[in-house]
Amino acid sequence: MKSEMEYLTIALPKGKLFGLSARLLEKIGYTAEGLSDKSRKLIISNEEKKIRFIVSKTADVPTYVEYGAADIGVIGKDVLLETEKDVYELLDMGFGKCHLMMAVPKAEKRAKLMDYNHTRVATKFPHIAEKFFRQQGMQMEYIKLNGSIELGPIVGLSESIVDIVETGTTLRENDLEEIVSIQEATARLIANRVSFKLKFDRIHSLVEDLRKVLEAEAAQ
């Protein structure tokens, strides 16, 4: 256990957030030889600085952190909201900007949001979608899909979709139109609730260093 306390374990998601997170962490001295999301090694260590990286599937990062298998992690706010894990949300890292929205086929657009009550919605984010529609006083049928959400209305699986959008290109290409924005999302630094207390000094200085780098970059 003593050795466990010496190490700081960081969970990073594969995919687009990986490179941005790794680059930012490197700037404050948190890196390891061979750190890449293409690596076949799942744990990459820096013995000298007592850092370990876990590279995992995006949706699993909050799980690693909640259970304490990783002390901290980087994850999109969208995934964080969807999984509702009990973790510290320490820092808005600014990158990975996207927003969650509801879109419908342009040709069949209805007048009001309420006109979609009791219809089917295809989404990768059923929890967030349910919470949103509940706040609007709407009941929907949620169809959980794991990818190519835009396909839902095209093949008649659903009347609408709830999904994340970065540029809107995919929506346009599929003749879909955003009708309501649900949530803005960026990458967040999260921490296990016990690690944050037991390794407070180390995690706190990491957060402060990251904040400085982010502020300097924002100022440029």
Next chain:
Amino acid sequence: MEKDRSLLKIPYGTRDFLPAEAAGKRVVETRLAELFAQWGYEEVVTPSIEYLDTLSLGGNRGIGNHLFKLFDKENKTVALRHEMTTPIARLVSTRLQDSPLPLKLSYISSVFRYEQAQAGRQCEFYQAGVELMGPGSPATDAEVVALAVSGLLRSGLTEFTVCLGQVEFLNGILNQYRLSEQEQADLKAAMERRNLVELNQLVEQLQLPENAKQVLKKLPLLNGGEELLKSAYDIALNEQSRRALDNLAEIYRLLKAYKVEQYVRFDLGIIRDFSYYTGMVFEVYAPGLGYPLCGGGRYDHLLADFGTACPATGFALGIERILLAIERQKLPMHSLPRDVYVGYAAGKETEAIEKAAQLREQGKSVELAVNSQTETAAKESQQQKNYAAFVYIS
């Protein structure tokens, strides 16, 4: 007919304790029961079910969703207790209201809460704890913190940290900037959700000078040793927070007398999940476990909700969490002693029964063979069952 497989399952969030696990639980519970008694705490037992209204009184409003509820014969809603502090507060206010103070009570019980189940976080779980009703002095707070530390040490743990805070410190800071009730509630809710990003966003929206904003953003980060307490006076520009810091300093002075200060850190932004806390609060964390082992604090108004105003303080230790921390930290696992295996040859039953009785009389744990065996077979049984000694009656 095919067997109904669903009969073989147990309900969500519950677990069985197999012999080795049950032994570990029993050892920890026995040690804690002894320790509480040594400190002058008397054990009480309350019903597993209480009226829903009792459990959701005062600071407990909002707990409803986490309770296991059922109806009694008169169709009143009853619920399985979700913690022991409220039932004991009810007990003290209604049954022990005339007893001389201070009252020092302890319990070892199962409690029930709807949780997303994971190891060490079941819907039914076991807690050992104490409640001290009497003067609202730092001495009583220091006593319960010291007892919690002793309890963890006695349970076999060596590596853990107590984070000590004071809810009045936080309240004082929020008051000093004249924040509205709604603003205070929002900031607290963000901290309770451990969402510092949201806290920062909320603070930025407030009409406050920059230095005040910095103080508010820093609240969850006030974590450190004795020096933190001293530096906290610089941001506590109000009587309420300063009194809270004085209170913590006095508790810490007494914890030094108990010689447990090496386990203690200050965490002034600590927020406990139950809103009935009114003063000192603490949580205990151990490496290898993703959630606290123990939590507690002062709750001066809860008894008044039941009609007998009396300051009180206490804590609850999670038994399964202690066992899990022992396992994860690779410390020796607890087991019950297995002293002697008594085997016997055919026709020697009576002598064997007498021998076993004699050894048990001496305080040994003895397993008597259920039928006659050869000496070799008996020896095998002894080894298989892990008994330290072997007696064979021939």
